[in-house]
Amino acid sequence: MSHVTSSVRPPLVTGGKTYGDVTEDITRQVEGKPTMLWNVAFLISLIVLGIGAYGLYRVFWFGIGEWGLNKTVGWAWDITNFVWWVGIGHAGTLISAILLLFRQKWRTSINRAAEAMTIFAVLCAGSYILMHMGRTWLAHWALPLPNTYGPLWVNFNSPLVWDVFAISTYLTVSLVFWYIGLIPDLATIRDRAKNKVSKIVYGLLSFGWDGATKSWQHYETVSLVLAGLSTPLVLSVHTIVSFDFATSVIPGWHTTIFPPYFVAGAIFSGFAMVLTLMLVTREVFNMKDYITIGHIESMNKIIIVTGSIVGVAYITEFFIAWYSGVQYERYAFVNRMFGPYWWAYWSMMSCNVISPQLLWIKKIRTSVVATFILSIVVNIGMWFERFVIIATSLHRDYLPSSWAMFTPTYVDVLCYLYSFGFFFTCFFLFAKFLPVINMAEVKAILKSSSEPVEETRKATTVQPGYQARPAFNKEMD
Amino acid sequence: MEQHHNHTESTFLVGIFDDEDVLMSGVKKIRNSGVKIHEVYTPFPIHGLDEALGYKRSFMSRAAFLFGLTGFTCLVALMVWTMGSDWPMNVGGKNYVSVPVLVPVAFEGTVLFASLGMVATFLTVCNLYPGKKPFLFDNRTTDDKFAMAIDVSKNKLSADEITSIVKNYGAIEVSTKLVQPGDLD
Numbered sequence: 001m002s003h004v005t006s007s008v009r010p011p012l013v014t015g016g017k018t019y020g021d022v023t024e025d026i027t028r029q030v031e032g033k034p035t036m037l038w039n040v041a042f043l044i045s046l047i048v049l050g051i052g053a054y055g056l057y058r059v060f061w062f063g064i065g066e067w068g069l070n071k072t073v074g075w076a077w078d079i080t081n082f083v084w085w086v087g088i089g090h091a092g093t094l095i096s097a098i099l100l101l102f103r104q105k106w107r108t109s110i111n112r113a114a115e116a117m118t119i120f121a122v123l124c125a126g127s128y129i130l131m132h133m134g135r136t137w138l139a140h141w142a143l144p145l146p147n148t149y150g151p152l153w154v155n156f157n158s159p160l161v162w163d164v165f166a167i168s169t170y171l172t173v174s175l176v177f178w179y180i181g182l183i184p185d186l187a188t189i190r191d192r193a194k195n196k197v198s199k200i201v202y203g204l205l206s207f208g209w210d211g212a213t214k215s216w217q218h219y220e221t222v223s224l225v226l227a228g229l230s231t232p233l234v235l236s237v238h239t240i241v242s243f244d245f246a247t248s249v250i251p252g253w254h255t256t257i258f259p260p261y262f263v264a265g266a267i268f269s270g271f272a273m274v275l276t277l278m279l280v281t282r283e284v285f286n287m288k289d290y291i292t293i294g295h296i297e298s299m300n301k302i303i304i305v306t307g308s309i310v311g312v313a314y315i316t317e318f319f320i321a322w323y324s325g326v327q328y329e330r331y332a333f334v335n336r337m338f339g340p341y342w343w344a345y346w347s348m349m350s351c352n353v354i355s356p357q358l359l360w361i362k363k364i365r366t367s368v369v370a371t372f373i374l375s376i377v378v379n380i381g382m383w384f385e386r387f388v389i390i391a392t393s394l395h396r397d398y399l400p401s402s403w404a405m406f407t408p409t410y411v412d413v414l415c416y417l418y419s420f421g422f423f424f425t426c427f428f429l430f431a432k433f434l435p436v437i438n439m440a441e442v443k444a445i446l447k448s449s450s451e452p453v454e455e456t457r458k459a460t461t462v463q464p465g466y467q468a469r470p471a472f473n474k475e476m477d
Numbered sequence: 478m479e480q481h482h483n484h485t486e487s488t489f490l491v492g493i494f495d496d497e498d499v500l501m502s503g504v505k506k507i508r509n510s511g512v513k514i515h516e517v518y519t520p521f522p523i524h525g526l527d528e529a530l531g532y533k534r535s536f537m538s539r540a541a542f543l544f545g546l547t548g549f550t551c552l553v554a555l556m557v558w559t560m561g562s563d564w565p566m567n568v569g570g571k572n573y574v575s576v577p578v579l580v581p582v583a584f585e586g587t588v589l590f591a592s593l594g595m596v597a598t599f600l601t602v603c604n605l606y607p608g609k610k611p612f613l614f615d616n617r618t619t620d621d622k623f624a625m626a627i628d629v630s631k632n633k634l635s636a637d638e639i640t641s642i643v644k645n646y647g648a649i650e651v652s653t654k655l656v657q658p659g660d661l662d
Contacts (some may be wrong), residue, residue, distance in 0.1 A: 019520060019621035059646025144555060153559040157568065162581040169585040173592045180596060183605070188520070188619040211518045211618050215603040217527040221535040222599045226592060229541070233588045240581055243585070440521040443621075447497060 012445060014289045019443050026435045026442075027189055029285050031198070034432055037284055043433075045424035052418025058411045064134050066411040072404035073394045078132045079410045080386040080421060084269070085125035086167070086241055087262075087382060090234055091270025092118025093174060096181075097230035098222070106298050108441040109290040112185075113281060113431075114274045115178040120426040121273070122171045124419040129167070131415065159243035166240040173233060177226045180219070183209050184440045227413070239265045245389065252332035252393030257320070261313035265281055268306035268352070269382035271299050275375040277427065279368060290437050293366050300365035303378065309357035309386075314353065330458055332393055339406060341392045344384050351381020485658045487630050489515065490639055491614045492648035497523050499647035501554040504529045504625070506646045512639050515626040518618040541595035548590025551585050612660040626654075 017025070029035075034042075058066045061389035069076055092114040099107040130136045141147075142164045144154050154161045186206035193199040209215070275296065282291040321333040336345045355377050359365040364374075396403050430436070494500040501523065508514060514530060527535075560566070561574040600606065615624040625643065629636050640651045 023520075023620045098552050145560065153564055154535055155566070156556045156560055156582060157578050159581075162585075165582050165585040169589040172589060176592055176596050180599070184521070184619070187611070191613070191616050191619045203610070204608045206611075207605035208611040209605060209619075210611040210613055211482060211520060212603075213517045213519065213523075213526050213530055215605075216519065216522040217532055218535045218537050218599050218603055220524075221537040222521050222595060225541045225595060229545075229588050232584070236581065236584055243581075311618055443521040444523070 012109065012292065012294065013442060016293055017289060017446065019446065022439055022442050022446065023188060023192070025287070025290070025359060026185075026437050026439050027192060029431070030189055030433060030435060031192070031194075035284070038428065038432060041284075042425070042428045045421055045428055047421070048417060049421025049425050052416075052421045054415050055283065055411045055414025057416055058129050059415060060136060064132065066333065066409060067415075068407045068409045068412055070404050070406070072397050073391055073400050073406040075390050075394065076406045077387075077408055077416060078128050079390055080383065081416055082125050082128035082132070083241055083262075083386045083390075084383050085128070085419065085423075087172075087238065087266035087269045087386075088273045088379075089118040089125065089170075089270065090119035090238060090263070090266035092116070092121075092172075093230050093234040094267055094270065095274070096177060097234065099389055100188040100227040101231060104298075105445045106295055108445055109287075109292075109295060109437055110274065110278055110299075111441070112178075112181065112434075112438045113278060113436050115174065115181070116176050116427065116430045116434075116436075117274060117277060118270075119171070119178060120423050120430075121270075122174065122427070124423050125424075126167055126171065127419070128415075129163075138235070159240060159247050162240045163244060166237045169232060170237045173230055176396045177223075177230060178304045180222060180226070181438060181441075182434065183207055184211065184219075185435045185438060187211070187437065188439055235263055238262045250393055251326070251328040252389065254329075254338070255317060255320070257313055257316055261310065261317070264306045264309035264313065265352075265382060265385060268303060268356075269379055271303050271306070272375040272378035272382070275299055275303075275371055278377070279372045279375070283433060285431070285436065287437065290442065293368075296368065296371055297366050300371060300374075302358045303356055303374075304359045304365075307359075307378070311353035314349070328398070331396075335396055336388055336392045339392065339396070341388065341395070344388050348381050348384040348388050351377050352385060355381070486655050487628055487657050488636070489614065489638060489654045490627045490629060490643065491652050491654050492625040492627070493615060493617070494642040494647060495621070495623065495649055496647070497623070500625075501526060501621045503643075503646040503648070506641055507625075510642045510646075512620060512634060512642055513629060513632050515628045515631070518614060518624045518626065520619055520621060520623070522636075537595055537599060540598040541591045544594025544598075545587045545591030547594070549583055549587040551590070552586030553579055556582060572627045612656070614654055 007389075013022075064078075067076070092111075094113045095107050095114040096118075099111075130139055133139055133142075142154060142161065144156075146153075154164075161185065183206055186202050187209035190202040190206045193202055239259040239262065242262035245253035246258040248254060248256055265470065278291055278299075279296070282288055318333050321329045324330070333340075355374060358370075358374065364370045390407050395405060494503065497519075500517070500519075503552065504514065504517065504526065508529075508531070509646045517526060518622060519526070556579050557574050565573040567573075571662060613619075615622060618624045625648065627639055629644070633643075636653070643651050
């Protein structure tokens, strides 16, 4: 038997779907005309992108003086947004890689969209680094390239250089992993395509995939090895992002707990974003048989775990600041809680530590509406977390004469808005033109995880002279 | 032209299955009956089917290891050479090259080379590239059916005998397909 499953587990795919149904249900929105809802949503994203693009124009043309930065607070919304988006990306890799290694079958319905989310989120994140450089056209200076000024190289001692390697590797590997997974599904769409344009486009994109067992065998190994490589990769990416802060000597940043704390926070916010997106996708494309309440509940459980880890990290950080006996370190944390940015700290605490605890209640974690609201609350909280770490640690410098506050300008706001426009434009294009659920993987778990099929399977033992079961194959040619 | 084709084209029998478990046990029994299977085409990966068909283990993981080793070596060499020899920088009198500093970039380089190298190997070995026209024995193999292709000329048994064996072990239909040379490249 190719799949073994426990009989006590609830089915992952409901509605008694057959292989053919899976193809039909998931290719429907790819083949059909865009719905009114999609058109409206896409248009709104484009408008938001357009408005935000004005902020980018201001930054690229006039420089980062357009932002509200001052000589005390040199990193603010830009780096907050960068870390926030990188963190969001982490859930996609967690679902596609770590849950694959742990053989969690429930990942199959959500991995494709989560990986797409990763790629778009990392693109958004990378764009803040490019903006922050001020002279974006010199971005290649961050790469170890021989240059015309003599043999001067990038400084490999710097975590910022490590970050260049981490983020670019992460983006590349995620993209490759996602695309390899798409190839068999693109072939499915190619073989069903009716009109000429689809035939050509999906023909090109599907690389001539034919589903030969030999190809599948290599494909499976490639997926597994990519998962094995992506798992430490995703942990390294946010670890290295946290090094940007942790290797400095700024009170509030100089913290050894940062790597695990940032990784947990990243997974926490990423799962919240996956939930936000999947709950919408599920409604709009009517995928309730594939993204079941069981899936939502599993993701909510991960949110409780990572949210609690983040909560423990906040408290540990606070304790260690006191325990260190260093007055600057102590002051940084007292200032976070009761200083002028107290509202940011307490927003972070209530959104990230208190609100996810509601998910211990089964009724809440299995409710679509409650989950949707909480997922947005968590993402707001995680944005505040990065703002708190970055801005409140900087704004009260060592000398009181250097103390300052950060006030965002309209360009800061537009630059943040742009990322939403860009992210959702990409996501809607993906959701319309590519299969949002991995058909091949769902088909592979169908027999072991779909209830009616499971029943008929038990009744059938294969014998010579076996005839097809019409119940399983609605349409026999 | 027509004449030429008749000389070189080969006849394949295509058995269609509609259930992965039937296919799995069918493959074993059909091979035990002395039928040589060309290939089985499926809409999703079936664990163990490669073994049932007698395929050797995929070498992709070994390829990834070798590419990863290359990436690791290249990046460590780059860092040691730039920091230690080409442009050494004195930072507070510390060592020009210290090992912990090398870890993040060496790791990222290993992962990048291993992933890209392995995927390139995969695409090359499976002969996949943008715009390639696949040869499909049956269009439904990317949807909901499994096709077993058998090259009649490479089998000792007759087409009729093979057909009855394949049907006996669970195929829902068996058809004949003529394959031109070059189709299966």
